[in-house]
Amino acid sequence: AQKITQTQPGMFVQEKEAVTLDCTYDTSDQSYGLFWYKQPSSGEMIFLIYQGSYDEQNATEGRYSLNFQKARKSANLVISASQLGDSAMYFCAMREGLSGTGTASKLTFGTGTRLQVTL
């Protein structure tokens, strides 16, 4: 079974509009972290936002917010006031494992959503 599912291969949004990128995850661990990364055509993976499984409040970082619904196992990224520079691939990722035990904790990625911001 897919651990991270991103169902939107591509999205279009007009400049200055808000957009939601979907992400659902599957884990039996109680302690996990959810991440969103932006990858422009240059290839660099840019960290956007992080949500811990025990965090009660939704994470926010500037124009980015994470709509975390634990019971539904979803962690959607909301980008407000889209800009042309937001056009890129966006990846949702999860890191499982028991915190503080030294357990290795790889990131598992979804297949990504290509976002195009238009004028």
Place this chain on the structure above:
Amino acid sequence: KAGVTQTPRYLIKTRGQQVTLSCSPISGHRSVSWYQQTPGQGLQFLFEYFSETQRNKGNFPGRFSGRQFSNSRSEMNVSTLELGDSALYLCATSLEQGARTEAFFGQGTRLTVV
């Protein structure tokens, strides 16, 4: 504060050769992970190092190996290169291991095998 540095940025190698890629983590970061990104397979985990020890390994052949030095810098090596090894290789570093630790990536090394 300097970010994650990967060298070289681009590399062209011939089938059968070997290659070494380098990753210098953010200062203080002790965990380094490597990922391979291809259009067909997406992002796949290669291995993770923490305190000079390999802690986890993905499903890749033994031609892929790595190591971490005492200053947390890491290298990965691919021997006997195949055309299918052409990919973007990304490293990610974290302060420590653990699920709830933020991970930051370098710009990647784009390897082309001809």
